[in-house]
Amino acid sequence: MERHLAAVLIADVVGYGRLSQIDEEGTRxxxxxxxxxxxxxxxxxxxxxxxKTMGDGLLVEFHSVVDALRCAVEVQQQKAKRNAVAPAEQRLDFRVGVNLGDIIVEGEDIHGDGVNIADRIQALAEPGGIAISGTTYDQVKSKLPVGYISLGEQKVKSITEPVRVYRVVLDPAAAGKTIGTRSNLRAWRIAVAAAAAVAFILAGVALWWQPWTLIWPPSPTERFAYPLPDKPSVAVLPFINVSGDTKQDHLAEGLTDDLITELSKVSGLFVIARHSVFAVRDTAGKIQDVAAELGVHYVLEGTLQRADSRLRINVKLIDALTGLSLWAERYDRQYVDLFAVQDDVIGKIISALAVKLSEGERDQLARIPTDNLEAYDYYMRAEQEGFLYSDVETYRRTLSFYQKAIDLDPGFANAHAGIARVAVDVWRNDYNYLWSAAVARKIAYDAAGQALKLDPNNARAHTVLALLQLVDGRETEAKESANRAVEAQPNDAEAVGNLALILAQTGSRAQAVAEMEKALRLDPTPAPAFQLLAGIVFYTARDIDQAIPLMEAARDALPNAEPAREYLAAAYVDRGERTPAARETEKLLQLFPDSNLTYYSYLYDYWREDDLRYHLTGLREAGIPEWPFSFAGKDADQIGGEDLRNLVDGKTWAGKHKNGTEFMQYFDKAGNTAYRSSNTNITGVVEVNENRLCEKFVGYFQDRMVCGYVYRNTSPEQRDMQYVHVTPQALKYFSLTN
Known part of the structure; x- marks a missing residue:
């Protein structure tokens, strides 16, 4: 085995696998x-x-690095000529990498870091271009009639230390010049374009060569999924836990979340939401591919390693249009310095992008969420659980983590806001297996209020408050709270989306659509629950064509979510698609056989009259019944007036719900009632209104009276029970016990 210094050239065909699938023999x-x-x-x-050749590539050794680069330049120039006269589907483009370094020679083969670096940097070359290492550049920079673009230090696979990398510019007008800043890049681009124009006038016969395509490929924004915003746009990619301990994954995800949250408070930035960046976590493409998919100019990426009390964080801010690193830093700190590291990273990003902060933004960014890192650890665990339309165990774990954080630091506003967010979700979706609706509503109000006492600018708490105020019929306050949430965190897709919901349900339809489209731009790959929210907003605003695809996606991801089926059925009716509407109704009634129009009329009675009529008409035409389980009592069997009053004054009912749940309900003569089942124990008030029995329980249907009917039981079902009580929420069979 022999070691020596050598120049290594590696060339590789761009897209060889794709070309081979089209024409394997021709490509070879x-x-x-x-x-x-x-x-x-x-x-x-x-x-x-x-x-040797290596499938679609080749490995070459040179004694002189100048010879190696001269060979690469002439190869690419000749290849440009061959490609210019070949059909597009028959062109092969090569990337070439050149490195000067130490190699190991074994027989006819060579390997070692000198070879590995050449291989890694060739991947950084443009198709038809050349990339060289810093060691190569140092030897050749003034010896060939070419120019260079510095890509700075690049971290490459399997190489411990970053490698300086340069791209070679083949046009003679660039000879002897090296650029590495955006301002110089622009000036040089103008100069090269001018030189190319002169060359075109003097030598039109060279038009086929088009050397400028080797220097300035088509603008990368042409393949972006979205137009770039008119402010610096950033995606914080999920930090990678390199600790070798998966128990630290939540710390890496938590750091990602916190950087997104803090940057989202800056109005001068455009920041992609958490779910969308985590959705591209496993994207195999380069940074430019990720940026194109999310539609951002800048990408932040990094790694995290925790060993006992030590914390190592590597972070880099990349300009995705040029591939250049704007700023990079390595932190080797104590774990207790985590917030200081976050502050430094945020400050460096804001500085690098030349963003001006308002006084309020500066104060918000300076705020430390908690002094207790153990509390912060529990908070991050809660945030990673995810709780929208979750199972009961996920809800319980989430609440447990938030509560442990509060126990360790009662002044931790974000943890209180987290509990409020879970509680309002439980309340809005009627998940009685955790709390009754009344209890969930009170917890949501109390927790949001406590969060705002501790941090008046807490966006999540303002959002929860807005939802509660909307349902309570306090439209003006709901709008104020929703707007305050967006002001506190202008890049928070959830805050913007909930503002859109408030606007849609208070009559500002055009503004609601605009805000929802903004929210979806912030979160271009939203979670199913957010897709459903967006679909409901567009549906309420009568933008059915945008609503249906979002709700269909949410339904497919959340097949057991009642609102997805409910709103889709009505939306299909609006578009005249009766067959899919009937299909959604059938599935809804399979999953929730007690679904009925009377229930929805009470549930949404805080809506504007035209919106409620629009929705109920759609549901009725889709086939939703008037009462639970499609119950239709006969007039002859209905009990009213004095007979109905005698059934409740000082009486106790015992029986079963249609779903089999046993219950007891007591009525005193003063109009009070107490209801008890295996999972509910509540009290309320009752009144007889002609032939209707009306009840009010705190926390249910916004504390409103809800009316139903009582019939003699003449059906074969539950024939041992004397009566049937139908309400918007239930169908109950009962007999008197006294």
């Missing part, structure tokens, strides 16, 4: 043709040794 033949007619003559001319 064209590679062999390029090898024999282009590479081998140039390698021999510049005293190189072809070590």
């Amino acid at each position: 033949a064209r590679f062999q043709s390029d090898l024999k007619e282009v590479f081998e003559p140039k390698i021999a001319r510049h005293h190189g040794r072809l070590v």
Whole structure:
């Protein structure tokens, strides 16, 4: 085994696998043709040794690094000429990497870091271009008629230390020039364009060569999924836990979340939401591919490693349009310095992007969420659980983590806001297995209020408060709270989306659509629950074409979510699609057989009259019944007036719900009632209104009276029970016990 210094050239075909799938034999033949007619003559001319071919690539060794680069330049120039006259589907583009470094020689083969670096940097070359290492650049920078673009230090796979990388510019007008800043890049681009124009006038015959395409490929924004915002746009990619301990995954995700949250408070930035960046976590493409998918100019990426009390964080801010690193930092700190590291990262990003902060934003960013890192750890665990439309165990774990954080630091506003967010979700979706609706509503109000006492600018608490106020019929206050949430965190997709919901349900439809579209731009790959929220907003605003695809996606991801089926059924009716509407109704009644129009009329009685009529008409035409389980009592069996009063004054009912749940209900003569079942124990008031029995329980249907009917039981079902009580919420069979 021998070691020596050598110049290594590695070339690789761009997209070889895709081309082979189209025409395997033709692609292989064209590679062999390029090898024999282009590479081998140039390698021999510049005293190189072809070590081996590697499928669609080749490895070459040179004694002189100048010879190696001269060979690469001539190869790419000749390839440009061959491609110019070849059909597009028959062109092969090569990326070439050149490195000067130490290699290991074993027989005819070579390997080692010198080879590995050449291989890694060739991937950083443009198709038809050349990338070289810093060691190569230092030796050749003034010896060939080419220019160079500095890509700065790049972290490459399997190489411990970052590698300086340069792209080679083949146009003679760039000879001897090296650029590495955006301002110089722009000035040089103008100069090269001017030189190319002069060259075109003087030598039109060279038009086929088009050397400028090797220097300035088509603008990367052409393949972006969205137009770039008119302010600096950033995606914080999920930090990678390199500790070797999956128990620290939540810490890496928590750091990602916190950076997104803090940057979202800056009105001068555009920041992609958490769910969308985590959705591209496993994207195999380069940074530019991720940026194109999310539609952002800048990408922040990093790694985290925790070992006992030590914390190591590497972070880099990348300009996705140029591929250049704007700023990079390595932190080796104590774990207790975590917030200081976060502050420094945020400050460096804001500085690098030249963003001006308002006084309020500066104060908000300076605020430390908690002094207790153990509390912070529990909070991050809660945030990673996810709780929208969750199972009961997920809800319980989430609440447990938030509560442990509060126990350790009662002044932790974000943890109180987290409990409020869970509680309002439980309340809005009637998840009685955790709390009754009354209890969930009170917890949501109390927790949001406590969060705002501790932090008056807590966006999540303002959002929860807005939802509660909307349902309570306090439209003006709901709008104020929703707007305050967005002011506190202008890049928070959830805050913007909930503002859109408030606007839609208070009559500002056009503004609601605009805000919802903004929220979806902030979160271009939203979670199913957010897709459902967006669909409901568009539906309420009568934008059915935008509503239906979002609700269909939410339904497919959340097949057991009642609102997805309910709103889709009505939306299909609005578009005249009766068959899919009937299909959604059938599935809704399979999942929730007690679904009925009377229930929805009470549930949404805080809506504007035209919106409620629009929704109920759609549901009725989709086939939703008037009462639970499609119950339809006969007039002859209905009990009213004095007979109905005698059934409740001082009486106790015992019986079963249609779903089999046993219950007891007591009525005193003063109009009070107490209801008890296996999972509910509540008290309320009752009154007889002609032939209707009306009840009010705190926390249910916004504390309103809800009316139903009592019939003699003449059906074969539950024939041992004397009566049937139908309400918007239930169908109950009962007999008197006294």
